Amino acid sequence: xxxxxxxxLVIAERNLERLRTAPDLLLAFxxxxxxxxxxxxxxxxxxxxxxxxxxxxxxxPGIIVQNIAFGGFVTALGLNEDLSKGLIDRFRTLPMARSAxxxxxxxxxxxxxxxxxxxxxxxxxxIGFSFDASVAEIxxxxxxxVLFGYAFSWVFALLGLLVSSPEAANSLGFIxxxxxxxxxxxxxxxxxxxxxIQWFAEINPFTIVxxxxxxxxxxxxxxxxxxxAVVWSLVILAVFAPLAVRxxxxxxxx
Amino acid sequence: xxxxxxVPLTVSATGSRATLAAYGGxxxxxxxxxxxxxGEVRALDGVDLEAAPGTVxxxxxxNGAGKTTAVRVLTTLLEPDAGTVRVTGLDVxxxxxxxxxxxxxxxxxxxxxxxxSGLKNLVMVGRLYGExxxxxxxxxxxxxxxxxxxxxxxxxxxxxSGGMRRRLDLAAAxxxxxxVLFLDEPTTGLDPRSRLNLWExxxxxxxxxxxxxxxxxxxxxxxxxADTIAVIDQGRVIADGTSDQLKDRCGGERLExxxxxxxxxxxxxxxLATMSEEPPVTGEATVxxxxxxxxxxxxxxxxxxxxxxxxxxxxxxxxxxxDDVFLSLTGHVAEAIDDQEETA
Numbered sequence: 239x240x241x242x243x244x245x246x247l248v249i250a251e252r253n254l255e256r257l258r259t260a261p262d263l264l265l266a267f268x269x270x271x272x273x274x275x276x277x278x279x280x281x282x283x284x285x286x287x288x289x290x291x292x293x294x295x296x297x298x299p300g301i302i303v304q305n306i307a308f309g310g311f312v313t314a315l316g317l318n319e320d321l322s323k324g325l326i327d328r329f330r331t332l333p334m335a336r337s338a339x340x341x342x343x344x345x346x347x348x349x350x351x352x353x354x355x356x357x358x359x360x361x362x363x364x365i366g367f368s369f370d371a372s373v374a375e376i377x378x379x380x381x382x383x384v385l386f387g388y389a390f391s392w393v394f395a396l397l398g399l400l401v402s403s404p405e406a407a408n409s410l411g412f413i414x415x416x417x418x419x420x421x422x423x424x425x426x427x428x429x430x431x432x433x434x435i436q437w438f439a440e441i442n443p444f445t446i447v448x449x450x451x452x453x454x455x456x457x458x459x460x461x462x463x464x465x466x467a468v469v470w471s472l473v474i475l476a477v478f479a480p481l482a483v484r485x486x487x488x489x490x491x492x
Numbered sequence: 493x494x495x496x497x498x499v500p501l502t503v504s505a506t507g508s509r510a511t512l513a514a515y516g517g518x519x520x521x522x523x524x525x526x527x528x529x530x531g532e533v534r535a536l537d538g539v540d541l542e543a544a545p546g547t548v549x550x551x552x553x554x555n556g557a558g559k560t561t562a563v564r565v566l567t568t569l570l571e572p573d574a575g576t577v578r579v580t581g582l583d584v585x586x587x588x589x590x591x592x593x594x595x596x597x598x599x600x601x602x603x604x605x606x607x608x609s610g611l612k613n614l615v616m617v618g619r620l621y622g623e624x625x626x627x628x629x630x631x632x633x634x635x636x637x638x639x640x641x642x643x644x645x646x647x648x649x650x651x652x653s654g655g656m657r658r659r660l661d662l663a664a665a666x667x668x669x670x671x672v673l674f675l676d677e678p679t680t681g682l683d684p685r686s687r688l689n690l691w692e693x694x695x696x697x698x699x700x701x702x703x704x705x706x707x708x709x710x711x712x713x714x715x716x717x718a719d720t721i722a723v724i725d726q727g728r729v730i731a732d733g734t735s736d737q738l739k740d741r742c743g744g745e746r747l748e749x750x751x752x753x754x755x756x757x758x759x760x761x762x763x764l765a766t767m768s769e770e771p772p773v774t775g776e777a778t779v780x781x782x783x784x785x786x787x788x789x790x791x792x793x794x795x796x797x798x799x800x801x802x803x804x805x806x807x808x809x810x811x812x813x814x815d816d817v818f819l820s821l822t823g824h825v826a827e828a829i830d831d832q833e834e835t836a
Contacts, residue, residue: 241622244619244622245620248616248619248620252605252608252612252616255607255608255612256605256607256608259607259608259648260607323601323602323603323606324599324600324601324602324603325603325604325605327564327569327597327599327601327603328597328599328603328617328664329620330568330569331567331568331569331592331595331596331597332592332617332620332621333589333590333592333593333620333621333622334620334621334622
């Protein structure tokens with residue numbers, strides 16, 4: 239167990255170190271979310287009706303959830319690269335804890351997610367976002383994002399292990415995440431969508447997580463959204479972590 | 493990577509290596525009846541191998557012969573379907589965890605993190621062996637020094653040349669000072685000078701007591717480095733022994749004659765034919781034939797050729813090369829027969 243913890247930390251450190259030495263990758267966590275935020279807020283903002291909120295207030299939780307979901311992307315790219323370059327083979331010949339490769343990878347995502355969260359929130363406050371929440375609720379919102387992001391890292395871990403190249407991981411990831419985030423309450427109220435799409439948007443876990451964040455940070459009516467969001471995150475984690483671990487075992491022993 | 497530095501690649505021979513050298517009387521590597529299939533493909537079909545401590549065993553064979561699969565089984569990356577595989581007396585399945593502390597692997601791909609510096613790569617590997625950061629750093633610096641990478645220690649590995657990457661990769665395999673080292677086609681793609689350097693490094697390691705199992709497609713590499721050679725083709729060991737033993741197996745020496753005039757090849761072949769049990773092979777101005785024994789062979793040949801009125805540019809006896817061995821064992825040449833990647 240102690241080995242698992244130290245090995246996981248060594249791998250996580252290695253993956254974070256990568257950000258320092260590959261600044262282009264760092265852009266993905268800093269500039270890209272801010273760009274999305276500004277484009278939505280100022281290009282679409284005027285045209286979208288969000289009863290009860292200013293569009294910026296409405297948008298921020300949505301943008302943050304979208305970014306957090308995408309945050310695990312480096313895990314897909316990195317694992318795929320490690321696999322094709324034989325680094326996974328080296329790890330597997332070392333007397334290290336086997337699960338540390340995936341655990342360290344996804345742990346590093348928590349770090350990068352916190353970084354983008356910090357940058358997004360700062361930008362949000364600058365362009366006029368205002369919390370309607372207690373400190374505890376703000377912290378709870380951040381906690382929910384860390385959990386949700388961590389769960390999604392495992393989705394990307396599986397993706398990275400399944401596909402044949404980093405490019406494939408990239409496009410498949412986009413194909414999966416874009417419709418899920420757009421057909422949700424992230425950017426527009428679901429009431430404005432046509433029937434079948436609205437139906438999908440309402441059951442979409444992204445809607446539930448975004449609504450939960452709005453409930454925590456904007457005092458929006460939540461219903462059971464916050465708990466549902468936690469449960470969804472845990473379910474995603476419970477489904478995808480074992481799948482990724484299984485796939486890792488198989489992918490590595492080709 | 494140089495043999496000129498004073499820095500030891502391995503810990504002193506009186507250390508763990510010497511005590512491990514016994515392995516309870518077992519060879520450093522012992523494989524019997526190893527079978528491994530991928531779906532319908534039988535990558536290894538009953539392989540037996542053995543390497544004594546401190547020796548080099550070369551697996552020689554073309555692409556797709558099963559060499560890499562064998563290395564992957566030996567380094568605990570793949571589980572065998574059948575057979576017994578033991579390294580330093582430990583079973584690769586049942587005692588994999590313990591075994592991983594005693595082996596190093598440098599594969600066909602350079603398994604390094606390109607975004608990390610050379611030093612950070614080695615420190616990472618050291619820490620994954622359970623070393624503390626300071627100790628891992630010390631060992632990392634020691635290896636960088638030994639492999640002539642000190643100047644590039646803090647540069648990201650992606651800026652390294654091909655030869656430097658290969659050295660860093662080998663250094664990573666040596667972090668824990670393993671008594672058994674596996675090298676999967678260590679010199680493929682290297683320029684001649686880097687190749688020679690790597691050979692010297694391997695020789696240094698072996699002189700210090702390391703057991704090396706390497707795979708290669710190059711006959712000269714096996715010839716130079718290996719104490720024993722196992723020739724592998726289509727998942728089977730088709731011959732094994734020392735380089736000399738293998739050469740003897742393909743029928744001793746050959747007499748080779750280079751003629752002054754290409755048109756006289758048939759005449760020369762006719763004159764020499766009764767010296768061999770097999771018909772002579774004629775080429776463009778050359779005749780070659782298998783002969784038994786060295787004594788007076790050349791004198792006799794020259795006398796016969798002179799009598800036949802054939803003038804000769806050059807004549808000599810040649811020991812068969814491993815190329816000849818491979819050809820006579822498999823019926824095809826050793827060079828990549830097809831472009832098919834190793835199945836594993």
